[in-house]
Amino acid sequence: MATVRPFKAIRPAQKYADKVASLPYDVMNRQEASKMAAENPYSFLHICRSEIDLPHQKDPYDKSVYEKARENIANFLDKGIFTQDEEPALYIYRQVMDGRVQTGIVGTVSVDEYQNNTIKKHEFTRVEKELDRIRHFDVCDANTEPVFLTYRDDKRIRVLIEGWASGRKPTYDFTGAGGIRHTLWVVDDPQTIESLTSLFGEIPSLYIADGHHRSASACKVGLKRREETPDYTGEEEFNFFMAVIFPDADLHIFDYNRVVKDLNGNTVESLMEKIKAAGFKIDKKGEDVYRPEAKHCFGMFLEGNWYRLTAKEEIIPDHVIDSLDVAILQNKILGPILGIEDPRTDKRIDFVGGIRGLEELEKRCREDMKIAFAVHPVEIEDLLTVSDNDLVMPPKSTWFEPKLGSGLFLHQL
Structure with missing residues (x-):
């Protein structure tokens, strides 16, 4: 059964959310990232692609790049661009693209369930890309970008999420790059959190839709921290990694x-x-x-x-x-x-x-x-069936849109 936990997100102050939000780190090259962030000191690209702030550094995997990302997170916190929630919460995250809506939950999921295949995969990963995010997460002491997970739609979860979102003013609501609307609600009510985590606990599997390298890297950072903390209890934050979890019925795969x-x-x-x-x-x-x-x-x-x-x-x-x-x-x-x-x-x-x-x-x-x-396009049911059979999709099989907004939430390890 799937574990989904609340966490104390580091996230933008409301007035900065639209300025901070960026595309994920892996959908652009260095030159494109530099251009996107050139006139925006608040852009999350200064963290997820921090090499753009080190023009003299040609190696994007140099130690200084990861240290610069950590420094930029600290600066964002010092300046009030980022704040951290005082109590653990779940977050409802909605994206609207061309009139199509996908609404999910942001929480943390279990390293152990990634290991035992409760969180199912459908792609191979490349060692060099894993190492990059391992270093980034470890030096930053945070999962800086979420993994994109899905599950077979459950009406009970949908009703609970829609009920919360329809009755409350969102914390963020803005239109970002590509005309994508991003809306976020903080779920801080203990009873609602308990209801959501209990319902996810009845779901047999979560599936990686996008972010296999982030998942693998986050898991390996958690295992590394366990080795460094031999008396760990299993409740420490490094035993979990951050994910946005959408129902399969909401998702659209492009060719x-x-x-x-x-x-x-x-x-x-x-x-x-x-x-x-x-x-x-x-x-x-x-x-x-x-x-x-x-x-x-x-x-x-x-x-x-x-x-x-x-x-x-x-x-x-x-x-x-x-x-x-x-x-x-x-x-x-x-x-x-x-x-x-x-x-x-x-x-x-x-x-x-x-x-x-x-x-x-x-x-x-x-x-x-x-x-x-x-x-x-591959159909979402094909992806789930492949994952259920512990098989691997051919390379470059799926392209999900919209991409998750980066910078709207970080998970401190």
């Missing part, structure tokens, strides 16, 4: 598309013949953008034209992973025909989140790529 640099020695004609031989029906759609309308349909953009590729039933495996469209595309076209054997490391392939639109695929094909593939 995650592919662009490839060349045709791997094929002509257009030979490529088409090989795709047909691999088990796809090809329909030319012309110059107008074609978006796949169903599972097992793909868009292909090549030399100014869009094509619909439809996988024939006989090539669709009866397997939870191999039947995903991203897997069919990799196993039938990208690997055997275009020579992309390992999409995690091959420099000839790149990935484009669906939030950028299919026009971005056309743009990339005009600039630096030769061919693009548009994929029908």
Whole structure:
């Protein structure tokens, strides 16, 4: 059963919330972060991407970068930009994007339940990215950004959350980058907190939607602190890490598309013949953008034209992973025909989140790529099924929007 605990959040004073809030650390590079924060001394990018305040430091993983993040947190607290709640609370966090609403709970979850797979995963992690956030969390003595979790919708939790939010004025309510509205309520009533934690305690599993590296890093920091505190009781804050937990019914997964640099020695004609031989029906759609309308349909953009590729039933495996469209595309076209054997490391392939639109695929094909593939989005139930079976999604399978606002809450370890 899932543990969700209240905590004493470090968070922006109300008047600074809209200025502090930023995109997550991992959706931009250093140059983009510098530009975003250039005219805003309150931006959380000064903490989650603190290398922007050290222009002389070229190594983003140098010890000085993490020390600068810790220094900036202390400065925000000293100046009253940040405050810390005096009593543990849960937080209702709502995001609205293009009229679509997702409402969840911010709390802390258990390191042990990450270890025993009560908190389920669907991605591999990379060691270097884990090490970065381990150092960041450890030096800052805080989970500085939350993990994005989901659960199978529970009407009782939804009713309790909506009842609290509908009857009270929010602590924060502003529109941030990308037109995303962020609204937050502090749940400080002990009885309501008890009700929510009890209901989550009846949920068999939580699922990582986004933030596998943050989860793994937060867990390893907690285990490191245990080694350093041999008489730990299990109740210390380092035994828990911060998460935003949304019901699955609220979430929207965008497509995650592919662009490839060349045709791997094929002509257009030979490529088409090989795709047909691999088990796809090809329909030319012309110059107008074609978006796949169903599972097992793909868009292909090549030399100014869009094509619909439809996988024939006989090539669709009866397997939870191999039947995903991203897997069919990799196993039938990208690997055997275009020579992309390992999409995690091959420099000839790149990935484009669906939030950028299919026009971005056309743009990339005009600039630096030769061919693009548009994929029908993975469904949330597919992700949950993969996680329940302790399997791993193919790389770059899911793109969640909206992204969580960073800087609205920190969890002190």
